[in-house]
Amino acid sequence: MYFKIIMCIIPATPLVLWGLVKRHYVKFDRFKAIDKYLYECKFFSVEKSGCRTHLYRSVSCSHKCAVYDVLYIADMMRVAKYSLNMCMCILTNEAILESLIFLHNNGVKVRVIMDRGMAFHEKRKAMRLKCKGILVKVQKSWDEIMHHKFCYFDIEEPGRCRLFFGSLNLTLQGVTSNWEYLIFTNNLYMINEHKKIFESLWRETELF
Template sequence: MQTFSKLLYVCFTIAPIIFAYFVKIKKKESIKLYGQEKYYYKNIFLFYTQSCRDHLIKLKPCDNNCPQNHLILLTNFIATAKQSISICVLTLQLFNIFEELIKAHHKGVEVKIIMDREMIGVNSPKLQKLGRIGIPVKTQGENSCIHHKFCIVDEDDKASAKMFFGSMNFTLNGMLSNYEHITLTNDYRITEKFTKEFNALWKEFELI
């Protein structure tokens, strides 16, 4: 009888505690996969700010909404890469980002760039430098346009993969003269889809 009582005690006191523990573990796993603990989303909105042109040139921001601060954010974002950087853009005329890609390459990070064919002439000096140091650049066939603007960092590492994307061209006008948006995220569900798109384009396109 005492043994049976002890058994009932275990069932109705300890068992619920164990069950609650496993529920808590599962909930944490769910949050890590889909909740706010793991993933972040930062949105940047740019607007017409010609008065900040000198701030981009002199690298001295005036306030939190200054395009120079946004550029610093993007270059620092790229600088965190440890394994790879895959960037797909219409054009690449922002010197700071260009230099950050070169720094990453020299640190052993694999850098791959896709750029629109019509912009090759505009970016010719930069492309020549990239070619000399071994950073591959690919472009599409004729009669089409690459209008993507995204950059994926460490795409194959689920724990650290992240990216930014949006409407902004990587130009001074894109940062100063237009109304644009950029989203930064480490949501692997998003980076994975963009990575598949990039890899498909990379396989299809030809080296410059």
């Protein structure tokens, strides 16, 4: 009798197992990240510390040079046509500052949020943007830290909008002497989520 029961169970075993596997597959399949958007990662390391002097002359020693990385970010920003919004804890890099001024002078609406303490510490840099007519805001309280690092532009036209975010502060130290990263994407969901944060901060902060 036991032999007959076993012989009845064995043929059904693969079907039962397949059912369990399929159920779990369907359960977790919805978390798969499959979309039509572009993603690019750029990493920065202490290995580029020798390129610090190259940044002063804006001359790249190779495609791995810190100058190449900075100009990549600056050139990406310069294609903005309508608006550019940046949240950056510390912003001191010359190429990035020049790009922001370039965009403003060419009719692009530029808004920048910086950390209050860092903005006053690097007052000359923040004042440079302000004197050019660019709106710069900081948090109202000295007890808080605005630690975001992201930038998005041309939210007005979905086909053009771009976003970069990560751990990198746009500083000489950040691009040559730290282990940092940035992610570049045109993912509309991610861009809109960063837009919500930016607009919320813009309402809560005050002009520098």
